[in-house]
Amino acid sequence: MFDKLLFFSSFLLTISGAAMVLGSKDLVRACIALLACLFGVAGLYATLNADFLAATQLVVYAGGVVILMLFAIMLTGGSNNAVNRFGINKVPSMGDGKTLAFGILSGAVATLTIFKITKNVFIDYNLQEIPGYSSTVEQIGQLLVTNHVLAFEISSILLLGALIGAAVIARPRKS
Amino acid sequence: MNPTFVTYLEQFLGYPATNLMAAVFFLVAVSILVGVMATIGGLGTYAERKISADIQARIGPNRVGPFGLLQMLADGVKMILKEDIIPSKADKLIFILAPMMAMFGVFATLAVLPFSSGLTLTDLNIGVFYVLGVGSFVGVAIFLGGYASNSKWSMLGGMRGASQIISYEIPVTLSILVAVTMAGGLSFSTLVEAQTGLPHGWYLFHNPFSFIAFFVLFIGALAETNRAPFDLPEAESELVSGYHTEYTGMRFGFFALAEYVEVFVVCGIAAALFLGGYKVPFDLGNGEVLSNALMNIPFLKMVVPMTNGTPIFKLLGSGLGQLLQLGSFFTKTLALYYVVIWIRWTLPRLRVDTLMTLCWKYLTPIALFNLLGAATWMVVFHGKSIYQIIFESGAAQAVGGH
Structure with a gap:
């Protein structure tokens, strides 16, 4: 029960963090969302009994990479104007909420189609028990x-x- | 599974805990621990004032409660009642998030802090590494607090804080690695159990390299918790109050509490790694000696009903042992805490460039050299401490004669 709880909270954190990275217009907020996403990935490692990997994920990303990214954003000034000179919302090159929604929908349709086609490959595959800790x-x-x-x-x-x-x-x- | 607080309770009580019971035990233990640590953080501010007053020949807080002990409650009430101001140009979300993140990073380390052999919430296999991992959230929080305030002073303080914390993480980690190579494990129980209660078995006096490593760790820890002489992120004379200039009320309280609890945690880790942690001299900590001694007191034998034989004594003995261990851990940690405060009120603040010079040109090479030296020592002398070598050679001399 506890494992499932941990898994679903890490899963939610990872997915929502990733979605916020894509949707956010502010670079620093995107960085925070990335931190949440990486923390969620560390949680996923922990549910898979890879404790060392989970802690390494925290040390390397939370302690190093995210701070370095924030420094880089500070030193380059970032970009705060999300509106162009005509007063229209700029679409960032990495996409915004709308493109994200389109991407997820089309991705889901494509994945489901692929799963439907390759169903026979997976049908005999049974999940093994996770080995003990x-x-x-x-x-x-x-x-x-x-x-x-x-x-x-x-x-x-x-x-x-x-x-x-x-x-x-x-x-x-x-x- | 990892040995936890609950597995200890199972041994203590003698029957296995169900899942629900374990969860309830954990909840109770965690809430008690967080409460106690928050109180210790509060008392830290009181200790800081009293000790600084002693050093500067003042009296310090003495109005609220006996000896001014309730000063921290007065402070808390003041902070809660204060108006909660968020600057209008601040990044509201990050402004609110930053103090919480600092608190999270500090209180998450409590999960593995070894208060005693029984009262360790969970004894992770990667204990020390986990502490380094979640501890790095504090650096991010300080940086974000400085950024979100939208003020030059805060910004400078936040940037100084972040650069200082990631720089000093290197000598600290290398010094922790010295203890890890000597014990051969990352979990706190391995690290502490490899030492003894009396000082000759502490890692501090194990070999010359570990002796130096302890001091590098302590200096680095001062810098990581932003304590003077490394309190550049909140340098009052130049940056008003650094990264928490714009914070008021309880949000500021979160930052302050996180700092004081972090100092305690860091001192506890230094005590656990190099000063024998919770170990009590003469193995009094595991309770067997105590329960045997209790059983041999004739008066107690008469009074206590012996229907079930020994268990009540065993329970009593191990309980007393745990209390002794807690006492040992808290004595060492609070002694280090005192030294931290003492240093703060003795030494002047460093400049930014001297701070970085100290880290990169002195502490990091020393820590690297130390790690190599300690590893070589472990290989060459088969892990024996300097005392064992001296005693063995002395014994050989005595037996061989002239």
Whole structure:
């Protein structure tokens, strides 16, 4: 019962957050909605027993990415004028409420049609029981330094490159 | 499932709790904990005033209630009665959301804070990591509070707050990792149980690297909770009141309460990671010694009916043990809390550039070096603490003779 409650609240948070990102005209509000959406995704991870992933989602996105996005919006000034010089509402390139509604409707119709056509593929597929709860931290740690050590090292080189690049860009120039 | 407060209660009472009972237990425990922590936050403001008064040779609040103890109630009533002003050019939704987010971020960390071995709401496998995750909401909240107020002072305070918090998160996380590598787990029960009640088994004195790591963690924690000398986001002398300049009444109260509770949480985490947490010397905490001792008192044997044998003593012993553990945890945490306030009224505020220099040029390299050093220590000395090594070599000398 509790799992279902958690799942549906995370699901609602994710979907409504995503919808608000699309519908909002204000960039900062869109950022907040994105935060809600990412928090919902962390909740979905938690319902799937991926505890480490859920916490990583929070640390990386809530702590890092959203704040950086907000900083970027602040430093570039954002755009507050949703009305063009003729006094007509601008439609943002990412869409607004109306385009969102159209998108969802047409998406739903297309998905249902595809499901109807490919029904035979899914008909034998039965959902398996979710395996019991077990901690994922040890497994992730072991896999990162055994099977996936190459990917781990390459991503660390990428991050090091980003760090050095940032330092080079931010360095005061000699005149 | 994770061991929780309810699983402890099951052991304590001796029968399994149903789902409904567990939910009710949780609700009661959570509401009690939130109430207690809010009171501690309120008492924090009182302690701050009294200690600052002592340091500056003043008297401090002494009119409301005995020793001025009810000052926080007077403050609370004042804040609730105050007119709730939202600036007309403010972004209303975000303005209202920001204080709530700060409160959420702080109070969500209480779910894993280990008050005692029994009173931990839930002992997540990723305890410390979870704290870092939900704690980052406070940074977002401070930034948004500054942005939504639509005031230059608030904006500057919010930007300073956010940049300071994400910068200092790095040395703090690296220092926490030192304790994690030594204990081999992220959950608070693993981290605390790996230490002992007496100081020689604390991670603070485990090896030189963990000793440094504790201080890096403490300095970083001061900066993350925006306490002086790092209180740049609300620097009164330049920014009026920083990110909460435009907030009045209970919305301001939320920010203030979140700050004081966060200081408590951070001190509690530092105590749990490096100062032995809730561990009580001589294993008095788990209650077995106490219940055995109680059973051996002849007077009690006469008075207490022995129909069911030992259970009542066991119950009493483990209850007393839990109380001792709570006492141990609160003593260490409040001692750190005192140091935080003491530092605030002793040191002057840093400049923005010195703040960033301290973080990036000093604390981060030190923390990185520490982490490497601690990991090397764990490999080279097989996880033994410096005391164990000294005692072993001493014993070898004594046996070998000259």
